[in-house]
Amino acid sequence: MSTLRVTLIDVGWGDSLLLESIDNAGNEHYALIDSNDTKNNRSSYIYLKRFFERKGIRFPTTTHLFDWVLLSHAHADHGQGLKAILRDFRTQQFWYPKSNKNPVFYTDLIRYANRSTRVAHHQAIDNTKNFPNFGDVAMAALWPNHNQISSNENNNSVVLTLTLGNVCFVLTADAEADVWAQISAQIPANTRFFKVPHHGSEDGVFHNHQTPWLTRLNGQAELAISSHIRPFSHPDQEVIDELNNRGETYYRTDEHYHIIVETDGNTISVQYSHV
Numbered sequence: 001m002s003t004l005r006v007t008l009i010d011v012g013w014g015d016s017l018l019l020e021s022i023d024n025a026g027n028e029h030y031a032l033i034d035s036n037d038t039k040n041n042r043s044s045y046i047y048l049k050r051f052f053e054r055k056g057i058r059f060p061t062t063t064h065l066f067d068w069v070l071l072s073h074a075h076a077d078h079g080q081g082l083k084a085i086l087r088d089f090r091t092q093q094f095w096y097p098k099s100n101k102n103p104v105f106y107t108d109l110i111r112y113a114n115r116s117t118r119v120a121h122h123q124a125i126d127n128t129k130n131f132p133n134f135g136d137v138a139m140a141a142l143w144p145n146h147n148q149i150s151s152n153e154n155n156n157s158v159v160l161t162l163t164l165g166n167v168c169f170v171l172t173a174d175a176e177a178d179v180w181a182q183i184s185a186q187i188p189a190n191t192r193f194f195k196v197p198h199h200g201s202e203d204g205v206f207h208n209h210q211t212p213w214l215t216r217l218n219g220q221a222e223l224a225i226s227s228h229i230r231p232f233s234h235p236d237q238e239v240i241d242e243l244n245n246r247g248e249t250y251y252r253t254d255e256h257y258h259i260i261v262e263t264d265g266n267t268i269s270v271q272y273s274h275v
Helices: 043-054 080-090 104-115 179-188 212-217 237-244
Strands: 003-008 017-022 029-035 065-068 091-098 119-124 138-143 159-164 169-170 191-195 221-225 251-253 258-263 268-273
Touching: 003 138, 003 159, 003 169, 029 251, 043 080, 065 080, 080 268, 104 191, 138 179, 169 212, 179 212, 191 212, 191 258, 191 268, 212 251, 221 268, 251 268
Parallel strands: 029 065, 065 091, 091 119, 169 191, 191 221, 221 251
Antiparallel strands: 003 017, 003 258, 017 029, 138 159, 159 169, 258 268
């Protein structure tokens, strides 16, 4: 049976998401979005190493463990740990959006991907990208638009949809509410899981006193927040109040730790774990 599983790793701040796709033949596929690891804090690296070791995989490995790795946008709290993961876990594809600012870690990542055999292929992507299937999961990017690079790096975030059968997951990175004002109508009607944008910050939800993506979803999806308590105090209290007032079901990594969302293409389940 085909399965899609997304784990919001509790990294304390920033983002890191492990994706698993088991296809109908039982083959396992893995992907990663973002890593904020530093030399002194390697939360996502440690989680991934333990995850693969439980599957009997030892390091260093000579195989490309990931089908793809995505840097959602060029902010260090999303990408500064990716070089070590590319080096030690290897990937068939490394994807990233374009950036006007090109911070040092971002250019270093692309330089590494360009010269290392541990990255089979790398590419800047936008909403014109034709993605390969991830196991039995179809993928598409709702954002960023082709040849449109924002001076606000958050708004260069790749907004990714993953669809298995009748269920769609939407992974939002840090895209702010002015992006959602443009693309909320494109959120698939069968969305059953939606990652709250920008760590639950106010600018990821409210646009001119409106709530574009919340209004579009209309209570049909499970929500989860990769919290960023220090130093930004995200999720913002105004966002939590809005979710509570609407009666939304939501999970947050600062309270539920590792959040695991799974679908077989018909139903959806959410678990959380400290392990």
